[in-house]
Amino acid sequence: MAVGSRVLNAIERVGNKLPDPVFLFLWLIGGLIVLSLVGAGLGWSAVNPVTGDTLKAESLLSAENLAQLIIGMPQTLADFPPLGIVVTIIYGASVAERSGLFTTAIRGALLNAPRFLLTPVVVITGMVSHHASDAAYVVVIPLAAVIFAAAGRHPLAGLAAGFAAVSGGYAGNLVPGAQDALLLGITEPAAHLIDPSYSVNIAGNWFFIVGVVIVFTPIVWFITDRIIEPRLGKWNPEGATASVEEKAPLTPGDKRGLAFAGLAILGMIALWVLITNLPVSPFVDPDAEAAQRFNPLYKSLAAFFAITFFVSGAAFGIGSGSVTSHRDLVRMMREGLVQLAPYLVLVFFAAHFVAMFNWSGLGPILAINAAEHLQRVQLPTPLLLISVVLVSCFFDLFVGSASAKWSALAPIVVPMFMLLGISPEMTTAAYRMGDSVTNIATPLMSYFPLILTFAQRWVPGFGLGSLMSTMLPYAGSFLVAGLTMVALWVALDLPLGPGVGVHYTPPAPATAAQFPADGGISGPHAPPEPAAAGAAKAPER
Numbered sequence: 327m328a329v330g331s332r333v334l335n336a337i338e339r340v341g342n343k344l345p346d347p348v349f350l351f352l353w354l355i356g357g358l359i360v361l362s363l364v365g366a367g368l369g370w371s372a373v374n375p376v377t378g379d380t381l382k383a384e385s386l387l388s389a390e391n392l393a394q395l396i397i398g399m400p401q402t403l404a405d406f407p408p409l410g411i412v413v414t415i416i417y418g419a420s421v422a423e424r425s426g427l428f429t430t431a432i433r434g435a436l437l438n439a440p441r442f443l444l445t446p447v448v449v450i451t452g453m454v455s456h457h458a459s460d461a462a463y464v465v466v467i468p469l470a471a472v473i474f475a476a477a478g479r480h481p482l483a484g485l486a487a488g489f490a491a492v493s494g495g496y497a498g499n500l501v502p503g504a505q506d507a508l509l510l511g512i513t514e515p516a517a518h519l520i521d522p523s524y525s526v527n528i529a530g531n532w533f534f535i536v537g538v539v540i541v542f543t544p545i546v547w548f549i550t551d552r553i554i555e556p557r558l559g560k561w562n563p564e565g566a567t568a569s570v571e572e573k574a575p576l577t578p579g580d581k582r583g584l585a586f587a588g589l590a591i592l593g594m595i596a597l598w599v600l601i602t603n604l605p606v607s608p609f610v611d612p613d614a615e616a617a618q619r620f621n622p623l624y625k626s627l628a629a630f631f632a633i634t635f636f637v638s639g640a641a642f643g644i645g646s647g648s649v650t651s652h653r654d655l656v657r658m659m660r661e662g663l664v665q666l667a668p669y670l671v672l673v674f675f676a677a678h679f680v681a682m683f684n685w686s687g688l689g690p691i692l693a694i695n696a697a698e699h700l701q702r703v704q705l706p707t708p709l710l711l712i713s714v715v716l717v718s719c720f721f722d723l724f725v726g727s728a729s730a731k732w733s734a735l736a737p738i739v740v741p742m743f744m745l746l747g748i749s750p751e752m753t754t755a756a757y758r759m760g761d762s763v764t765n766i767a768t769p770l771m772s773y774f775p776l777i778l779t780f781a782q783r784w785v786p787g788f789g790l791g792s793l794m795s796t797m798l799p800y801a802g803s804f805l806v807a808g809l810t811m812v813a814l815w816v817a818l819d820l821p822l823g824p825g826v827g828v829h830y831t832p833p834a835p836a837t838a839a840q841f842p843a844d845g846g847i848s849g850p851h852a853p854p855e856p857a858a859a860g861a862a863k864a865p866e867r
Contacts, residue, residue, distance in 0.1 A: 351675035354734060355682060362386040362686040372694040374520060381694075383687050391685050395678070406677035408511030408729070411528070411628045413666070415504045418635030419457065420662020421655055425643035427587050428457070429465045430580045436466075436473045437575065444477055445487050449546045452491025453498040453539050456505060457635075462492045463773045468780045475561070481784045482796070483555040489766055489777050490546045490800040496728075497755075497762035497808075498538030502528045505728070506535070507628055509754055512732050515680060516740035517750040519690045521832070527624035530751040531758065532823040534815065538759070541811055545803050553799055561784075583646030590641035594634040598626075624824055669729075676733040683737045693742035700746060707748060707828075708813035711756040714739060715812055718760025719805065723768045728761045749830040751822045755815070759808040767794070767801035 365383030372381050384391065394402075403409070422428055432455055439447035448470045455462035467488040474484025496505075506528040514526040576584075602609045602623055609623035639658070643649025683689050700710065721731050735757065743753045765771050774793075781788045814820075816828050 351679050359386045372691045402681045403677050408508045411507040414632045416662050418632035421658045422635040422639030424658040425639040425648050427639045427642040441477050445547045445550045448487045449491040449543045453495045457503045480558045480561040487550040493765040495542045497758040499535045513750045513754045516736035520741040520744045529624040530823045530826045531755050534755045534822045579646040583642040586641040586645035587638040590638040689737040696742045697745035708816045711812050714756040715760035718757045719764045722761050722764045744830045751826045752828045763804035763808050766797040
């Protein structure tokens, strides 16, 4: 225990010395400028094996790049792919959250759970509640403790199960949402460094995130019921400051609101199905290959979720009485955007880092050279992706923001793994797994103090070490299960989402080129040999 405490204290000290993610990106931009000067001066270059273009490192202090940076600053921010998608979804999600739909639906799911299914219901509800953003932490986790106490079980076992699901199972869900739009939106411009025609949609990890729910639910169920709860012992409610009075049943207004919301969701699904099946549907591309025919439908999911959240939230508000006029809806959307302010500040710097990485040409050059060395080592594809999971786990101990880490890593790892025959969606899935499993193992996670406060309401003497020791079995099990899941997903070549697979195939063999004769990719992941290499040209901007 002493060794564990020293390790945790060391992690905490190192993490506290890290700058805010905004300044972390400023440091990265400064380092990138220096690296671009060195690369341009030394003549770094590589041949893109997909397009055949010769890529050269460019100084970010050149007249052209300075003009793009200063004159094009507003456009650079506007062109950041995740920004528009996230803001669009938030317009609807903020109505669903502030009208009370999310919290009431969560309460209803937990309050009505049978005792013997209490743990898995908490877990699945916790993972689905990721659509409610931060509300998942402040609603699901304390409510899980209340429900367990009301069922005669130790409330901290419920709190641990809820925390494990909401935070450790962050990669899992039953349907895509804002987090998918955000991360896969960052993935697409990274993929464009190698293949400018590559298209990513928010359904690209759909089957994978469902798989996380299926795999992690029995793990949390077993650990909670067989390890954590017996270890906590019999709960003595004396001295607890929380009360089961918090387990308030749903009111008639709540039930009426949920009924209205359910009908609204069914109506939206019916509408999308109807539009998809029209003779000339905007959601179907009849000229595309079979696997790509429904890409417009997948791309419409951002709008679908935004409109569905808005309509169902408004329907709930009308039914429950929390919405009395259209002004309430406008206020809820406005409040949702206000809470998005920290993300908008971070996005400004992340967008410029990603754009400048593109302008410098260093991303594909580093990726091509790294892919060349990895190909020489001949590591199996599962091991390559396991390395992404482990790197993501490590960085997650210090930097909590999933989008901040992915904005920095994606321009390197996505094109590098594309050159090794791994799809951008698979690389994103591996990153998400690593980013998820260690959330509950680090006291640097922003909600860790809040969870500790929730625990102390039931057991006043419950400390940081107690919470860490409670959550470590989940984190360790999640890590092993996550690594196994990623490896098996690749080995079995399972689909990641509709029309999306594990492997990446270059778009046109006739335009591909090998690496130069002094070193190149060969073997099972090698791109097809080209007819001729293209003329020297700066990377896609």
